[in-house]
Amino acid sequence: MIDDSTKPPEALLKAIARDLSPVKPSPLPFPLVLRMAPLAVTVASLILLLIGVRRDHDVLGPLLTWGASIAQLCLAIVLVWMAAHESTPANRLPKNVVYFVAAATALVVVAVTWLTFLTSPASGPFRVSPLIMGIVCGIGSTFAGGILVGLFCWVFRNSLTTRPAIAGALYGAGAGVAINASWRLACPVSTPWHALGAHGMAVIATAILGALAGRIIAARRQSPSN
């Protein structure tokens, strides 16, 4: 028989009554992402302030210098918006849309890299070994992306998603692309192996970091102590 009882069990009621502090409803995905965007822009701008704008920006022109980075930043916002949707029960986006945007982002990053290299094939400062440059850019942008992943995790720590790894990967990819948008403006090296190997790998690393964080948060929510 189906138990159609409409009264909550005593134990459940007690658990609810123990913590009934008023809560503020979270904003919708888009306003939420817009609230976080200034922080992402601040972290990205700090990188630019610390390292400075690449010397060949005159050769690249405003469209390939600033336009390409703004386009990447917009894509990052779309990725985080999708992650916010994925984190809301009953508000998920179709899987195909998620995969399509992820693939489109990868294509945009690769296309910007190639166009930048074709317009200004700069191989960076001669004094520094390419390997060191790669390591610095890879670790530096992963670290900066990690800061944003940490922020996203904190904002969405209470959300309940069916696919925490996918939601986390979307947050991570959004963070990685946002950082890449500013890092490419500062990095003097435009060779594809560096831009894709170091910067691109950093985006993948932050996506993996986000996926792991998503899994950990979901596992913690499931543990009996919570």
Added chain:
Amino acid sequence: MSDGVEELRTLMIRYQGGSLDAFQEIYAQLAPGVRRYLRHLARGSEMADDLLQETFLHIHRSRATYNPAYPVKPWAFGLARNVFLMNRRAAQRWAEVHESRQELPEFPVPPEVERLGSADEVRRCIAGLSAEQSEALLLHHEWGFSFQEIAGMLGISAATARARASRGMAGLRGALINLQRVRA
């Protein structure tokens, strides 16, 4: 927009403000439907009752993530589905669900097909549908969710939700007609 949707929304806002009465009222309105949905997902397993309590605990912990712009019912059903899927991942419990698959699931009978066979026959035929089709069929015909709402809950497009429900209904009709022929 129906009064029921608005009433649940108002209750949810009161619950977010700290009202226990509002929670009890939300439970009274949602629990029977959510319980049936979980029973359907768990293929009639007794664990549906545990999952129901877990769902309401998650609703409580995640109450801040509810935005009044959303209708409450799809949000709660979506949460119930998440709770079920998270639990399914725990291997031991998943095994329990499979063990109980032999039992006849006690999920509800859509009114559209009630006249085609007894409730027991309809349930058997629904159990014979694919999990995707039966879920979309019941969410739409039994619990009254729109295809857009089902799409949001399942992470598919509204067209896919419509196609699944429609194929499920066609499959159910076909199975019931076959059953009638055999009986005749």
